[in-house]
Amino acid sequence: MRVSARNSICVYLNLGFLCSLYHELEVSSFRVRDELRKETLQLAKENLEKEQRILELRNQCTIIRTSELAAAQDRLSDLERQKDEIMRSYSPAALLDKLQASMAKLDEESEELHQKFLEKDIDLATFVQKYKKIRTAYHKQALLHLAGKTSLH
Known part of the structure; x- marks a missing residue:
């Protein structure tokens, strides 16, 4: 019985070690998951804080793009009129x-x-x-x- 008791103790110790190791992995996994969740929330907050500025910049780009486009189209129209006058003459x-x-x-x-x-x-x-x-x-x-x-x- 000694062999069997020794085996039982070894199995028990190995199981205890494995259980302990599993528990540490589980705790570590929860910790990593919690850190990732916190980092994700922080990044989401930072992105939300930047959203208004992004919208403002997007609007400015649209205004600049349309005003420059309008100016370029006006210039093109003027040049086309000049070309037509020259061609007529x-x-x-x-x-x-x-x-x-x-x-x-x-x-x-x-x-x-x-x-x-x-x-x-x-x-x-x-x-x-x-x-x-x-x-x-x-x-x-x-x-x-x-x-x-x-x-x-």
């Missing part, structure tokens, strides 16, 4: 109109020069030189105008 029809206006101005200049000559305000040599220059420019523009009109139709 260089359209074939607009260029032909400008050419015709220039021709009319040259024609008027040549008529004024002719009138000065008739009134003897300028001498013949000066008249011929200036008149030839003006009429040559006029006819060059007239040819360009005719070529432009022909190519458009």
Whole structure:
């Protein structure tokens, strides 16, 4: 019986040791779980405290984003209007109109020069030189105008 009593004591001691070890693990586990719960609660409180600031910053970002977007869109609209004006002024029809206006101005200049000559305000040599220059420019523009009109139709 001694062997059996000794075995019983060993089993009892081993069980006691295991029970003690299990109890320590359980207590340690509760302690760790409790610490984790406390840390989680603390982090949650800190996050809740930051929530208002986050909302304020988000609103500021939205305001900045929309105001900058609006300004950029306004600038884009202005630039598109400028581009359209420039494109209109260089359209074939607009260029032909400008050419015709220039021709009319040259024609008027040549008529004024002719009138000065008739009134003897300028001498013949000066008249011929200036008149030839003006009429040559006029006819060059007239040819360009005719070529432009022909190519458009």
